[in-house]
Amino acid sequence: MEKLNIGIILGSTREGRLSPQVGNWVKQLADQRGDANYTILDIADYKLPLLGEKDADASGAADWSKDVAAQDGFVFIVQEYNHSIAASLKNALDYLRVEWNNKAAGIVSYGSVGGARAAEHLRGILGELLIADVRVHPALSLFTDFENGSVLKASAVQETSVNQMLDQVIPWATALKTIR
Ligand SMILES: Cc1cc2nc3c(=O)[nH]c(=O)nc-3n(C[C@H](O)[C@H](O)[C@H](O)COP(=O)(O)O)c2cc1C
Incomplete structure (x- = not known):
């Protein structure tokens, strides 16, 4: 069977953002598993204007x-x-x-309380897009998983959590492929 393609989506685009560090850390862990093709999709690369914005370049x-x-x-x-x-x-x-429908997803969040409130908001949005989001959710604290709130130093517990999240994403993504 062909390997699944799993996109690691960087949600933030601001200058000085931490998301590339977090995304690269997740990709490094994911690539060690050898169970899918993991690709970082950086929203900043697409330069998307606000949806429907007048006279904007949405190419x-x-x-x-x-x-x-x-x-x-x-x-x-x-x-x-x-x-x-x-x-x-x-x-x-x-x-x-x-493009989103009938696919699986995991969430890795960060913030002062692990980005938990943002992650829970995202779950509601994913439901509307027919994306099945898994239960395990690595939540990184800006205080304890980053040095000076800016350099990622995630603990071994968080690494385990990323793998447990992917252990749930892969079978769901495999199952959902059969109905697309
Ligand atoms: C506009 C803005 C609002 C924020 N609000 C919150 C918040 O409500 N709760 C929180 O834990 N962190 C908050 N933060 C801190 C961010 O979670 C933190 O800066 C994080 O690094 C942002 O992600 P990024 O670096 O990838 O842009 C906020 C940051 C910004 C820029």
């Missing part, structure tokens, strides 16, 4: 659609902005519909 949207459609599942790298997800992630989710 990156076609690539965003193609790259998301090519995935069987996702790991969302989620940061907490005002107790919810970043506007960049919400906008990128809103751009697509069928």
